[in-house]
Amino acid sequence: RVDIRCRATVGEIGNAEQSNINWGKAGRMRWKGKRPTVRGVAMNPVDHPHGGGEGKTSGGRHPVNPAGKPEGRTRRKGQESDRMIVRRRYATRKRG
Template sequence: MPLGRAIHSLEITLGKGGQLARAMGVVAKLIAKEGKSASLKLPYGEVRLIFKNFSTTVGQVGNVGVNQKSLDRDGSKHWLGKRPVVRGVVMNPVDHPHGGGEGSAPIGRKKPITPWVYPALGRRSRKRNKYSDNLILHCRSK
């Protein structure tokens, strides 16, 4: 496969099937090949090594303009199966950690959290010593 080729649906584990770059309009690029491995630039900016014998699909995933589609009127999102999302701030304290207070009260805690009291919005969730750290050559910008 020539360098600079656009590919998608990359395997990370042999025989497991495509795991990377599977969304609509997404593409990864082949940067370099050396020995048994190849370097890829993933859509979110990460440069990563994968083994050459893993399967991929050549080309780009279809339906590129899905994000440009205009949802004309109220209910269009609902027709697509997207349910309404209620903010935690407008709930009661029994329903969400952000709930309660008089009027439009702010979040009563120092940092935003999920309904199950895990930190939300900005906390890094990747494990510190993950086994695949040595395969990532350049992590995405922070």
């Protein structure tokens, strides 16, 4: 499964339990600077293309970002070499 040209580091990851921490409440994530994730359909029309409507209405269109640009699954599943990845490194985290 692993290519002969690949390199690896043998050992144990430090602080491996870090990813299993339950932050407990929204406030603790706010202390870390993480803002709430608000759905577009919960916004007003001035804030998002999916916003507005009477009562709980669906978005009424294909998924788009707040600027109106199409979002969601639009590309192929991945590269052929992705099956060689044993575990991703997650080098950069999504901010915001």
